[in-house]
Amino acid sequence: AQSVTQPDIHITVSEGASLELRCNYSYGATPYLFWYVQSPGQGLQLLLKYFSGDTLVQGIKGFEAEFKRSQSSFNLRKPSVHWSDAAEYFCAVGFGRRALTFGSGTRLQVQP
């Protein structure tokens, strides 16, 4: 069955530390890949997306993600986390005209 897995429900990092959020998918072919962020009291916002080409994609707010076909993964990274990055992060996959399928999310807490 097609699925998107975010194995980490909750992650806590110190401000200034690096961050990596994991995302794995299970699909018959390589889907389009996305990361969205949901900040408290706000709607979801697209951070970055991968369709094809360079497997390292840059997004907004200093985030990047790397597509690894061999691992069916699309992990989100940031070199230095800021307190304002505290939010919930969702990985999502899409095919053609179908609606996106979202993972269960990872809640990020940032310690001062």
Added chain:
Amino acid sequence: GAGVSQSPSNKVTEKGKDVELRCDPISGHTALYWYRQSLGQGLEFLIYFQGNSAPDKSGLPSDRFSAERTGGSVSTLTIQRTQQEDSAVYLCASSLPGQGGTGELFFGEGSRLTVL
């Protein structure tokens, strides 16, 4: 407005009552989606409208759930005979034509439904 607008932002209802949730998408966005976000869970796809095509209703959890989109713009999600397990945040999103799985979805802030 410039973004996706949803109303009401909060709705408390009694078990067994019907509720209607409204979504006003971004002007020019012909694709409209409803998702449900339950506590501790991800976004669950409910239904997808694309222009004049038949909607993709494959995510609706039961026949108590229905949605319509009038004039290709505003959409209403209706939940009949609400149950406590229907308590969740209902999110609406819109996108440009044909961008369902390939493009950027613009989300509203959601309607939080609490069924007592």
